[in-house]
Amino acid sequence: MNKIYKLALISFIILVLPSMSMNAQKSGDDNTSSSQSSIGELSSTKSSYANPVYNKSSYTKFNINKISTWIKNNGNFDITPDSTAGLVYPIGSYKTAVFQSGFLWGGKIDGEIHAGGSMYRQGTLPGRVINGVADNPNDPDVRIYRVRRDFLTNDLLSEAIDGAGSNAKEIREQYQKDWYEWPSAQGAPYEDLNANGNYEPEIDIPGVSGADQTIWFVCNDFDSITTKYLSNSLPMGIEEQVTIWGYNSESPLGNMLFRKYTLINKNVEQKTFTDMYVSMWSHPSIGNIGDNFAGCDTTLDLGYSYNGGSNDAIYGATPPAAGFKLIQGPLVQGVLSDTAAFKNKYLTGMKNLGMTSFYSLLDCDCPYFDPFKGFYNTWTPYFYNILQGLHSSGGQPSKNPLTNQPTKFLLAGDPITGEGWIDGLMYPPRDLRIGSVSGPFNMAYGDTQEVVFAEILAGATEGLDRLQAVTLLKEYSQFAQDHYDKSFYLTLPPIPLFPNDKSENVVIDPILIWNSVIEAKYYSIQVATEKGFNNIIFTKNEISDTTFQLTGLLNSTDYFWRVRVRDNYGSSYFSKVFSFTTQADSTKPTLAVSPISTEIDFEGGELSFEVTNTSIGTMNWNAV
Numbered sequence: 001m002n003k004i005y006k007l008a009l010i011s012f013i014i015l016v017l018p019s020m021s022m023n024a025q026k027s028g029d030d031n032t033s034s035s036q037s038s039i040g041e042l043s044s045t046k047s048s049y050a051n052p053v054y055n056k057s058s059y060t061k062f063n064i065n066k067i068s069t070w071i072k073n074n075g076n077f078d079i080t081p082d083s084t085a086g087l088v089y090p091i092g093s094y095k096t097a098v099f100q101s102g103f104l105w106g107g108k109i110d111g112e113i114h115a116g117g118s119m120y121r122q123g124t125l126p127g128r129v130i131n132g133v134a135d136n137p138n139d140p141d142v143r144i145y146r147v148r149r150d151f152l153t154n155d156l157l158s159e160a161i162d163g164a165g166s167n168a169k170e171i172r173e174q175y176q177k178d179w180y181e182w183p184s185a186q187g188a189p190y191e192d193l194n195a196n197g198n199y200e201p202e203i204d205i206p207g208v209s210g211a212d213q214t215i216w217f218v219c220n221d222f223d224s225i226t227t228k229y230l231s232n233s234l235p236m237g238i239e240e241q242v243t244i245w246g247y248n249s250e251s252p253l254g255n256m257l258f259r260k261y262t263l264i265n266k267n268v269e270q271k272t273f274t275d276m277y278v279s280m281w282s283h284p285s286i287g288n289i290g291d292n293f294a295g296c297d298t299t300l301d302l303g304y305s306y307n308g309g310s311n312d313a314i315y316g317a318t319p320p321a322a323g324f325k326l327i328q329g330p331l332v333q334g335v336l337s338d339t340a341a342f343k344n345k346y347l348t349g350m351k352n353l354g355m356t357s358f359y360s361l362l363d364c365d366c367p368y369f370d371p372f373k374g375f376y377n378t379w380t381p382y383f384y385n386i387l388q389g390l391h392s393s394g395g396q397p398s399k400n401p402l403t404n405q406p407t408k409f410l411l412a413g414d415p416i417t418g419e420g421w422i423d424g425l426m427y428p429p430r431d432l433r434i435g436s437v438s439g440p441f442n443m444a445y446g447d448t449q450e451v452v453f454a455e456i457l458a459g460a461t462e463g464l465d466r467l468q469a470v471t472l473l474k475e476y477s478q479f480a481q482d483h484y485d486k487s488f489y490l491t492l493p494p495i496p497l498f499p500n501d502k503s504e505n506v507v508i509d510p511i512l513i514w515n516s517v518i519e520a521k522y523y524s525i526q527v528a529t530e531k532g533f534n535n536i537i538f539t540k541n542e543i544s545d546t547t548f549q550l551t552g553l554l555n556s557t558d559y560f561w562r563v564r565v566r567d568n569y570g571s572s573y574f575s576k577v578f579s580f581t582t583q584a585d586s587t588k589p590t591l592a593v594s595p596i597s598t599e600i601d602f603e604g605g606e607l608s609f610e611v612t613n614t615s616i617g618t619m620n621w622n623a624v
Helices: 003-019 033-040 157-162 168-180 224-230 376-387 466-486
Strands: 059-062 069-072 096-109 112-117 145-148 213-220 238-246 256-265 273-284 292-297 302-307 321-328 331-333 339-342 345-348 350-352 357-362 432-443 448-458 496-498 503-506 511-514 522-528 536-543 547-549 558-567 578-582
Touching (some): 059 213, 096 256, 096 321, 096 448, 112 376, 145 168, 273 302, 273 448, 292 432, 292 466, 302 432, 302 466
Antiparallel strands (some): 059 069, 096 112, 145 213, 238 256, 273 432, 302 321, 321 448, 496 511, 511 547, 522 558
């Protein structure tokens, strides 16, 4: 860092830092009007912009398992609407482990560096992009959507206690609204139970297949004032669809949530993005925000934070560890033997990039300082250097202090054994920011990229110290990858057993039977009166057994039925269609009367019959 830059840094600190003081409770960047006005008074090569204002923003909570955290539909994660640390772990403890997090990117258009996404400042606004025009973020359908599959049967009192709404009734009504207004046409995932390609709220289940809670929103970087507020670079032209999901489970799944970021190049000039990188950025807050350490595990594609001392002011002797694992990296060309995950299937000849660098940023006059936001020259090229695994200023390679060898992965040692470059060798416990990076890749106009991270917490349990929490975090990290990978393998459907296919003379209240599937959570059946299932008359989900009795069927009618299974990793497709025909009504004798004049001899009892007029005219008869 040269002398001129040091003087600029000192001036910036004098002007800005009094309004940017950061502690475990309050945001330290620009969430207050005082900090915005201070930044606005400074000048740079490219002008700085105040925080863009839009009237309608949309918050919701992820809280289906042991994690409770806030999410906003402009890409802001893990921070409360009041700008305090937002991720609580374990849920109900009122102890926070993450202050804030967001998804960032950097790339080039015609050789010029651009950067955007979300961190302390957001460079994106809510809404999708249609024909080069971004939605008005104040439109009523431009909001965040949240569903859980048991919202009708769960009392939702725990959600009310958690602050997801003022009461259970309000929360349930919002769940129902989001269920019926689920934006499947915009890209939100759902389970198409009747496989007709259309979302039908009375039949289908919104959200990620098998997930207990799903949150979805879409945002974009098309507003230049917004992008300049973060990085003072012009918009790239990105639509960003975000899917968050999780599981109410006692397994390790109960300690994590998944985030899928779908990026689409919708550049108005149809430009290609080159040398793109993406990063999951976070500001850890393991209890006391000022005593954290960081690390990464390159074998697990995991970046994490943990407590720097044996005791934390908030968590005591059992502080948790928190991390982000790259589950599915950007898609790039591979060799014929490679396979890559993309859009819920595997592609041959392609591969997913892993974690290509890891950074830890500090408030210091050092090679690892956190660049100043809102100024192109002091943030965009600096952060792009960081994405490449270089020092922010100057772009020199980082060096492992133990080996003096260049590395793109800071703090990749093992804090459990003390081997390698671990945190604490160079700096004491402190307030820090961390990020996992993947790249480079290119995106032509119209291209789509998917990136999936798992946000994982571990520890905060009696008997587990800070380092044991790191060990557990790594175990959970592997579990998360195994779970996600298995979701790509096809679960085979059950086999219908009874009634036999094409059975006749079946009772009108038959018991359907199918075979059992290993690790099944539950089954779903559909019944129709037409083989193509265009007229489904009955659907039943979440059947725990392998039998189900139908009622209310009609006599002498053809019925078609099929069954599917759900396990911990998703749903199968529907089984082969079986059919049966119900028996005739034995209580009513059927008489074929022909010709028109007919006599019937009958002695004793009652005789009832039906007469159908198949000709034009009037039927007359005499009772004798």
